Amino acid sequence: METVRTRQAAQMNETTRLFQSRAASEDEASSQRPSHNHLYAGALHELLNARKSARTRADLENLAKKYGMDAQKLESLARVVNAPSVDSRLNVKVVDKNADERTIMTAVWVNPPLQTST
Known part of the structure; x- marks a missing residue:
């Protein structure tokens, strides 16, 4: 059971990083500079x-x-x-x-x- 939770936590962390990276890219793209x-x-x-x-x-x-x-x-x-x-x-x-x-x-x-x- 602990392995499943660890995997789920790792997937959530990866998903969070992905969204943060996309948000940063969108912010930079919308910037004039x-x-x-x-x-x-x-x-x-x-x-x-x-x-x-x-x-x-x-x-x-x-x-x-x-x-x-x-x-x-x-x-x-x-x-x-x-x-x-x-x-x-x-x-x-x-x-x-x-x-x-x-x-x-x-x-x-x-x-x-x-x-x-x-």
Whole structure:
């Protein structure tokens, strides 16, 4: 009998955690501004694009702060996620037999050109 009660209590705890998690997600979704270290897709895209122009570590820290992120979290994220960039030197124009022209563009990974301290 004790095992059944223990299982029921565990299921109730799990259900309670599930409802709390859903409520927190709904609260964040209804908010105009996400919580710290959370961004909407559009803001993340803007942040990653702006990151490409950073010249110093201080620029990166200020940028992260502006978007409500920790600089370390931004750098950790930027190791695996980036906004698309196109290298115009790698563009190829193709004309098919109907004289329709199309351009093939190559996406490249761009990291910020940080100045190193000497």
